[in-house]
Amino acid sequence: MNPAAPDLTARIARLFVYPVKSCAGVEVREAALTETGLDLDRAWMVVDSNDNFVTQRELPRMALIRPQIKLNEVILRAPGMLALHLSIDTVEEAVRVTVWDEEVPAFDMGATAAQWFTDFLGRPLRLVRFDPEHNRASDKDWTGGAEALNQFTDGFPLLVTSTASLEMLNEKLVAGGHAAIGIERFRPNIVLEGVQAHDEDRIELLRIAADDGEVVLRMVKPCTRCPIPDIDPATAAVDPIVTDTLQGYRRNPRMGGRMTFAMNAIVVQGFERTLKPGQAATADIQFD
DSSP states (O other): OOOOOOSEEEEEEEEEEOSBTTSOOEEOSOEEEETTEETTTTOEEEEOTTSBBOOTTTOGGGGGOEEEEOSSEEEEEOTTSOOEEEETTOOOSEEEEEETTEEEEEEEOOHHHHHHHHHHHTSOOEEEEEOTTSOEEOOHHHHTTOOOEESSSSSSSEEEEEHHHHHHHHHHHHHTTOOOOOGGGGOOSEEEESSOTTGGGGEEEEEEEETTEEEEEEEEEEEEOOSGGGBOTTTOOBOTHHHHHHHTTOEEGGGTTEEEEEEEEEEEEOTTOEEOTTOEEEEEEOOO
């Protein structure tokens, strides 16, 4: 007998990496899958004078900082600023920093980077690099006990959504007299196409046919949304209409009625394989 056909077929439409936590993302044509998610994703983070992380939540202008990934460096650009070049392989002194309620080891990126962020964002800040020797694990209550590692993400290695989910939101925004928005506001790593709106919510295992072998991702937790999607990535202007619209139809009973959009995922199989737009994916629907 032939195995049953999967409930869902899809393709990778877009891939994004966010080298500096809460700064703009980089859309990439391919990305290596590491044990902490896509290569270089949230490898750097901005911290305040108390070594606590800062994000667009309190500093919306972080959205205007745009990275570019080169072979051996990441280049940061922002309005009115000279470019800041970060060597991928160079760090300075060891430090300890806090992301959410967790203190983790990191490396300071030096005085030049600190002054660049301080000048652009208007308060004393420093840039740090995650210590790759440290194992920062996702919440095992959600991973089913599996060890899934992160760098400076909020909690899980990957975030997955779909073009159809954004299209549904944009239909509601336009119907209410507002402008459509881009997927960048939701800061996904993987955007699927060829599925219905929010099918990603209903998947357990997503199987991707990478060129160098199968990649298997497990969707583990709906992503509860903070106000960051209300920040226009082109201007850093804040307008609550996105959150207000989502509140009308995206309250998730699995999350106690909180608003969700996209799914956090962990890697089950396929470390060191390469993801690219256009690769096919299949899944069985697990949740109604």
